[in-house]
Amino acid sequence: MAGPDAHDRYSFTAQPPNPPTIVRGDGVELITADGRRIIDAAAGAVVNNVGHGRGEIADVVAEAMRELDYVVPIWPTPNRLALADVLVERWLPDGFDHVFFGGGGSEANDTALRLVRNHHLARGEERRHKVIGRLPSYHGATLATLSIGGHAGRRDGLEPMLQEYPKVPWDDADALAGAIEAAGPESVAAFIAEPVIGASGAALIAPPDYWTRIAEVCREYGVLTIADEVMTGFGRTGLRWGHHHDGWSPDVIVSGKGLGGGYVPLSLVSASNDVVDPITAAGRNVMFFTYSAHDSSCAGALAVLDIVEREGLIDRAGMQGSRLVAGLKRELGDHPNVVEGRGRGLMVGVELTGMTSAAVVAEALERDVWIYPAGSGPAVNDGLLLAPPMIVEDHHLDRIVDVTRQSIDAVAAR
Ligand code: PLP
Secondary structure, three states: OOOOOHHHHHOOOOOOOOOOOEEEEEEOEEEEOOOOEEEEOOHHHHOOOOOEOOHHHHHHHHHHHHHOOOOOOOOOOHHHHHHHHHHHHHHOOOOOOEEEEEOOHHHHHHHHHHHHHHHHHHOOOOOOOEEEEEEOEOOOOOHHHHHHOEOHHHHOOOHHHOOOOOEEEOOOHHHHHHHHHHHOHHHEEEEEEOOOEOOOOOOEOOOOOHHHHHHHHHHHHOOEEEEEEOOOOOOOOOOOOHHHHOOOOOOEEEEOHHHOOOOOOOEEEEEOHHHHHHHHHOOOOOOOOOOOOOHHHHHHHHHHHHHHHHOOHHHHHHHHHHHHHHHHHHHHOOOOOEEEEEEEOOEEEEEEOOOOHHHHHHHHHHOOEEOEEEOOOOOOOOEEEEOOOOOOOHHHHHHHHHHHHHHHHHHHOO
């Protein structure tokens, strides 16, 4: 029973009226039921790294599903085995020999929390359970991941249901040492952070030396580091992992989004053998989810990662990201409503002042460009995330820059 507001049926959140109904994807564009072509300047929610409408991925997924539907996650299946091999051998750091799969980033971060807790329990450090996060940050929408996150809008009103762990400012490594001391070092299990802060920060990048100091502090206190690479992983920032820009090595890596590339829902947690081995030796259990590592999802992710490597999309993200940031600086560098344009690879942010991100996003959509609204406080109240598929071409980037400027101007003129 399609009506103008029929979309409200699949959400508990009031949505802007008359959203475009998308019927097809093609490269960098989404095609609406009435034939508009919308440039997907945010790869959805920073998900689609390889571009829309890749029939080859659909074929691989269909073929896998024809052979096999559901198999309990503890048993091997061909694509599960193959994906774990590709990740361990080609993507993860040396000494990260185990992966755990979830459906999305929230499940993966939730699992990372259970992983670090189990690690400390297995080593007899029973008091270590606190996980320190940053302000701002976003790690997911489950109660556990909202607890460790610092996205004001998404936590709003849920606070009584959240486990309150310490939070530190996003750019101050010495504050972490202070927070660990204040919490009692023997009670702190881990520190979690996004290498580039996405949804809550519009691509905030910490100062030079921040991460090496963070790693030092955590090592000193026996606190594990979790890199939340859900947005930054799999080449989005122009290197394989976001943390590769900063010369440090996390103990635990969490990712999602670009792994399935928008074709299959899949996320992962991996950790150094030093983290995992004690858990195995102690016979402790990190429970899977029913849909962990569905064979057809693993097949889809293998096809996505193959494209990323075969087409050189990681270098391309670096190159096109520089072009996008340069264009934004040129067009918006001295705009009174723009605090800063910044980014790493194709994870690019525009921080706004004096207007809401929602208003600018709505103007951009009128001009057939989808931009992801970012920020909600603290630190960044309103911002835009620009993160198109990594196959994006120069003419798309030029259009994205033009429309960003026109949309900000249109809101300013009201
Ligand atoms: N972590 C980060 C850094 C994210 O950006 C997101 C989603 O935007 C999540 C976790 C949550 O992932 P999901 O929405 O797939 O559960």
